[in-house]
Amino acid sequence: MPSLNRKKPILAFFCNWAPYRCYMDLCRSESSFRHLIYPVKVMCSGRVDPAMVLFAFEKGAEGVMVLGCKDKECRYGPGPKQSTKIAEPIKALIHILGLESERFRSVKYSFNEKNRLLEEIDSFAKTVDKLKKSPFVP
Amino acid sequence: MNQNNILSEIIEKFQIFHCVECGKCTGACPLAQVDRDFSPRLVAKYVIEEGIDSEYVKEKAWTCLTCGLCNERCPIGISFTEFIRAIRPLFITEDFKGHLSHGGALQGLMRMQAAPDLNQNRIDWITGEHKISSQGEILYFTGCLTYLETFFSEMNLELKKIASDTVKILNSIGVEPVVLPDERCCGHDLIWIGDEISFHKLRSLNIESFKKAGVKTIITSCGECSYTLKNLYGQPEEDFPFEVMHISEYLQKIGFSAGKELSEIATYQDPCRLGRFMGVYDAPRQLLGSIMELREMPHFRAGAWCCGNSAWLHCDRYSKQMQVERLMEAKGTKSDLIVTACPKCQVHLTCAMNDVNLMQDLNMKIRDISSVIAESIE
Ligand code: SF4
Numbered sequence: 001m002p003s004l005n006r007k008k009p010i011l012a013f014f015c016n017w018a019p020y021r022c023y024m025d026l027c028r029s030e031s032s033f034r035h036l037i038y039p040v041k042v043m044c045s046g047r048v049d050p051a052m053v054l055f056a057f058e059k060g061a062e063g064v065m066v067l068g069c070k071d072k073e074c075r076y077g078p079g080p081k082q083s084t085k086i087a088e089p090i091k092a093l094i095h096i097l098g099l100e101s102e103r104f105r106s107v108k109y110s111f112n113e114k115n116r117l118l119e120e121i122d123s124f125a126k127t128v129d130k131l132k133k134s135p136f137v138p
Numbered sequence: 139m140n141q142n143n144i145l146s147e148i149i150e151k152f153q154i155f156h157c158v159e160c161g162k163c164t165g166a167c168p169l170a171q172v173d174r175d176f177s178p179r180l181v182a183k184y185v186i187e188e189g190i191d192s193e194y195v196k197e198k199a200w201t202c203l204t205c206g207l208c209n210e211r212c213p214i215g216i217s218f219t220e221f222i223r224a225i226r227p228l229f230i231t232e233d234f235k236g237h238l239s240h241g242g243a244l245q246g247l248m249r250m251q252a253a254p255d256l257n258q259n260r261i262d263w264i265t266g267e268h269k270i271s272s273q274g275e276i277l278y279f280t281g282c283l284t285y286l287e288t289f290f291s292e293m294n295l296e297l298k299k300i301a302s303d304t305v306k307i308l309n310s311i312g313v314e315p316v317v318l319p320d321e322r323c324c325g326h327d328l329i330w331i332g333d334e335i336s337f338h339k340l341r342s343l344n345i346e347s348f349k350k351a352g353v354k355t356i357i358t359s360c361g362e363c364s365y366t367l368k369n370l371y372g373q374p375e376e377d378f379p380f381e382v383m384h385i386s387e388y389l390q391k392i393g394f395s396a397g398k399e400l401s402e403i404a405t406y407q408d409p410c411r412l413g414r415f416m417g418v419y420d421a422p423r424q425l426l427g428s429i430m431e432l433r434e435m436p437h438f439r440a441g442a443w444c445c446g447n448s449a450w451l452h453c454d455r456y457s458k459q460m461q462v463e464r465l466m467e468a469k470g471t472k473s474d475l476i477v478t479a480c481p482k483c484q485v486h487l488t489c490a491m492n493d494v495n496l497m498q499d500l501n502m503k504i505r506d507i508s509s510v511i512a513e514s515i516e
């Protein structure tokens with residue numbers, strides 16, 4: 001587990017397959033990004049439900065990412081579609097709670113896209129850093 | 139004091155020792171009819187015999203719908219539902235046997251509203267046609283409508299419209315109610331799942347804003363909000379009494395006469411909190427009866443069947459079965475629509491209508507009483 005001395009913690013759910021593979025590849029070649037996120041590995045991005053994302057925000061996450069495989073590359077079938085389906089309601093719900101909807105991001109990867117992953121994490125961390133602190137304290 | 143002593147005190151307080159084991163509660167319980175393992179009589183028996191370690195009580199304390207049908211039948215007058223509410227906090231242990239529907243997301247949304255510095259966007263349904271105030275004696279408490287409509291967006295329910303219609307009705311009689319942009323959840327579901335800490339946080343935040351706005355009367359469009367604000371907010375601050383009424387009670391009290399007649403035939407689903415818990419049966423019926431034909435289902439008023447769930451606990455095949463049976467009753471009245479006074483009845487019954495196998499047989503229009511009345515005065 002990378003040490004996380006960030007003031008604005010970000011939680012990232014990684015699907016075990018393509019996104020986690022990218023993450024592992026990245027960990028071997030880069031270290032600049034590792035303090036930016038708390039990685040949580042799940043077997044499929046379709047497993048991440050709104051309750052898990054909201055719980056992360058409740059416990060003080062300043063941003064939450066769900067990183068899944070591309071639609072046609074899912075090992076199980078409907079996973080990425082499921083994770084696309086919950087993205088808009090989650091953004092709408094955190095908006096009602098008064099959080100900016102940019103605090104949630106759902107992105108899809110193929111197994112060889114580690115550089116794209118790095119860019120995404122960087123840009124997400126920059127976005128989150130610009131926002132004021134979340135009112136939810138664990 | 140250890141857990142067992144606290145439990146003994148609760149047993150004492152609710153007079154569970156007086157149970158004569160007649161089994162009327164189990165006979166009346168809609169859950170016991172579909173789940174043969176569940177029996178309120180046995181909960182009463184085991185809680186006395188085995189106390190805090192009873193496996194049966196540990197599990198069944200969470201499956202009870204808290205619908206209150208058993209209370210109506212108990213010859214001793216035991217308030218079984220209030221007893222369940224009192225013991226639930228004792229069973230939030232590592233061995234928690236409850237099952238929170240939707241992964242606990244809804245309870246999460248409610249707990250999060252207990253954060254002090256919120257800046258919610260919960261009243262986006264207010265447009266130029268609504269007249270509201272920031273200070274005044276009458277407050278409209280909107281409840282969780284905005285959250286629920288968004289969470290269940292797949293069901294296409296018009297829940298925010300309930301809020302909008304309630305304000306329109308009030309405007310039509312010259313009332314410009316206070317609507318708080320940062321109102322918090324009333325906490326009903328949290329206290330019913332035993333989370334008293336979050337409940338009290340929500341309660342203090344709400345009472346503080348009621349005070350600031352100078353509120354004397356609170357109008358709700360939800361049976362649960364009514365029950366919670368009236369009975370559980372307790373009004374300990376002697377200098378700050380407030381009255382709580384469901385919109386139907388308020389309209390009845392001021393002698394409201396609804397507008398044009400509607401051609402549809404309706405059947406009314408009594409929400410448990412508004413009906414059995416608060417005794418409000420007549421006001422909604424009178425209002426609806428004045429604008430449309432009203433037909434009763436076989437189980438109605440104090441005997442009305444539950445919509446299948448409460449406090450987002452244990453949505454399972456038994457809930458589905460109860461919902462299906464309830465919808466069959468509604469269909470049997472040959473009405474055009476079901477009218478209810480609780481947004482959660484709408485969510486639960488609509489969910490059952492979406493059953494792929496039974497869709498044709500169960501599909502029925504369902505609306506809130508506020509929306510029906512608003513249509514009649516348009
Ligand atoms: S409250 Fe309802 S579900 Fe619970 S025991 Fe009584 S009748 Fe049964």
Ligand code: SF4
Pocket residue numbers: 156157158159160161162163164178179182211212213214215216
């Ligand atoms: S109805 Fe009352 S007295 Fe009879 S078994 Fe149930 S709790 Fe006991």
